[in-house]
Amino acid sequence: MAKKEVEAALARGVELLSELLPLKSWLFFPILYAACVWAVRRVFDYRERILAWQVWLDPDFVRTKPDDFVLDFFRGNDALGREYAEEIARRDLRALRAAFPALYCVIGLEDAFLKALFKAEIEAADYRAVVVEFAARTAKARDDIRPAAADPAFWNALERVGREAASLGLHLLEDEEVQDMIVALIKGPVGLGPSIPPEA
């Protein structure tokens, strides 16, 4: 059964990453997921892709939007509209503008890495947590990945895991299935410490 074998391969990936990114398991998710997806799609510059998310993390244009665009963004998304109903009704642009840079990057632009980094909060529709956590978590991700990225073992491990998962039939699974599998492994009995956000 491909699913079980893929799961085992991903579990080995989590173990490998835990040696290279100790006690930061929430960062495993986007990295491992990216490596697997790109291995399936036979993208060979996965290394540049993983590093490049930092380059476009906080684009300047996010702070340049007119008030109506910001309001429309919150109104136009059902879940955001519900969460920020009071601010929208009051036309509280100070509050909405404060939340906009984080939420527009994660939800408006659908940045793959950021969506993975905040998967737990998005699934729980806890958008205020995304806003509160955004600066600290992205800064931490950037800091944590830097030393690991300088270590060739990190990239070798990722490549091995991605290729192994791909060869075992990762492509037969839905994206969501793979994501849930990795999250379960990270939260599971791998013994990586309390590093995933408690609400995940």
Place this chain on the structure above:
Amino acid sequence: MTKPIFRSAAVVLVLALSVSCLAHLSRAKRYYADGQDQARASMTERAVASWKRAVEEAGRECRRKPSAQAFMVKGLAETNLGRWREAEASFLKAFSLGFNDGQAWASDAALSGLAASFEELGLETPALRIYGQILDKSDFKPALMIAAEKRTNLVLARVADLDPAEKTRTLAGLTKTLDRLIDKDFACGLYHYLHAQADAHLGDLRRSYEEAVMARELGLPSEKIGRDNDNGLVYCYIRLKDSLPTAERDALTAAQAGWARKWGWRDDRTPAWKKE
């Protein structure tokens, strides 16, 4: 007997070295061109990777066989990566080896780097002045594009705090600059995108929509800007549609449906990259 063997070996060695040098330069050029294509196709990460490879290959060529062309390719790739100091040094080297525009490009790279440093330190006013100077005087497209983008973003981030009269004046000045850039280089998608941003602030939704469509058609320098342009386009389209009389609304809906089909969108307001 040994002499001809040595001569042949020397010829082979020279040939091998020439081919190797040629290979570095042609590889650098190819990576640079690939990066440009990938950036236009919104494959940002791949573009960054290609430009990095172009810098490496051009660097090897510069060490083995320095030439104006090798330093120019290196400088161009460094410019795209925002490595201003290295780009300045490369263009100066290219100039010293006979590339006439090298000095001007080096000066523009130095100014761009200086403006970026001011911005990082939170000194927006001098940064704006330098970007303005580049926009007025430079002919170096990469520096022009960066300056146009940075200046537009800085100005638009400030207009929310201005009183209405000052806001109108500031936005008029910005659109005038962008009009001038578009007149000079109509095929640059980034300028149309920036114009669309300024038009949205002015409340000119029709122009904003048209500029965003144009930007999408001509291509944008990164995936994020492309996605932001799509979001802006949809925002203008929806608001414009609601405000138009029936006949004009029908024409706009038909036009947008045509674009959406061409771009492979799921419907008139859902780009293909949107998950929901």
